[in-house]
Amino acid sequence: MAREIRDHYFRRAKKEGYLSRAAYKLIEIDERRKILTSGDRVLDCGAAPGSWLQVASRRVGQSGFVIGIDLKPIKHSFVMPHAAEVRTLAADLREIPAGELLALLPAGSAAGSALFDVILSDMAPDTTGDRTIDHHQSIRLCEAVLDRCPDLLKSGGHVVIKVLEGEAYPDLRARTRRMFDAVKGFKPKASRNESTEIYLIGKGYTGGDGAPEPVAADEPAVELPRGKPSTGWAGR
Numbered sequence: 368m369a370r371e372i373r374d375h376y377f378r379r380a381k382k383e384g385y386l387s388r389a390a391y392k393l394i395e396i397d398e399r400r401k402i403l404t405s406g407d408r409v410l411d412c413g414a415a416p417g418s419w420l421q422v423a424s425r426r427v428g429q430s431g432f433v434i435g436i437d438l439k440p441i442k443h444s445f446v447m448p449h450a451a452e453v454r455t456l457a458a459d460l461r462e463i464p465a466g467e468l469l470a471l472l473p474a475g476s477a478a479g480s481a482l483f484d485v486i487l488s489d490m491a492p493d494t495t496g497d498r499t500i501d502h503h504q505s506i507r508l509c510e511a512v513l514d515r516c517p518d519l520l521k522s523g524g525h526v527v528i529k530v531l532e533g534e535a536y537p538d539l540r541a542r543t544r545r546m547f548d549a550v551k552g553f554k555p556k557a558s559r560n561e562s563t564e565i566y567l568i569g570k571g572y573t574g575g576d577g578a579p580e581p582v583a584a585d586e587p588a589v590e591l592p593r594g595k596p597s598t599g600w601a602g603r
């Protein structure tokens with residue numbers, strides 16, 4: 368608690384009515400990387416207590432729509448002037464059927480557009496204090512977000528995914544790169560210095576789940592140069 372009292376972003380969140388200091392991370396990400404647009408439909412994964420819901424619903428405005436999902440129930444009532452309607456549900460992102468999330472979007476969407484424009488994930492595992500374990504649990508949550516993109520994210524849509532950095536980060540980034548036109552890692556100023564968190568931002572969803580292209584079993588991994596057969600070590 369003492370650390371929080373001293374913390375600039377904690378005090379600012381109290382003063383400005385945000386439910387947590389995490390609000391300033393999304394504000395900075397959006398200001399720098401232009402993720403949220405007026406009218407967007409946004410899915411916020413790991414949304415409790417709800418500060419990203421506050422930020423996203425103001426930024427997409429009255430014509431937008433925001434759904435927040437978290438393992439914990441979100442108790443706050445999000446009624447704000449000039450902001451999008453917010454709906455929340457207590458569920459595990461890894462288990463909830465896509466249809467249940469899409470059914471929460473307002474009716475009357477044009478065919479094919481009834482998907483999300485943006486998926487945000489600030490999901491974090493219950494940390495153990497062991498950086499390697501925490502990193503791999505965080506990677507699993509990030510993979511779950513990418514797994515859901517084919518069913519939930521519209522073509523051209525964007526993702527923002529929190530990850531605790533470590534050895535599997537390059538593979539996660541490579542998978543994201545296979546799914547989006549542009550990918551960047553971003554560390555907002557509001558992230559605590561001692562935290563290993565970074566936000567992986569993917570813009571311009573191109574489809575698919577980012578699985579690497581399978582290599583055919585009968586295909587040689589490398590094309591060998593044609594020419595004289597090697598004499599090997601015997602000829603030296």
Ligand SMILES: C[S@@+](CC[C@H](N)C(=O)[O-])C[C@H]1O[C@@H](n2cnc3c(N)ncnc32)[C@H](O)[C@@H]1O
Nearest residue numbers: 413415416417418419437438459460489490491
């Ligand atoms: C750092 S908090 C999110 C803070 C939030 N962005 C805000 O601004 O208020 C991380 C949240 O991820 C949630 N979470 C972790 N695993 C999840 C899962 N599998 N499905 C849904 N939520 C999950 C946790 O319950 C926790 O509330």
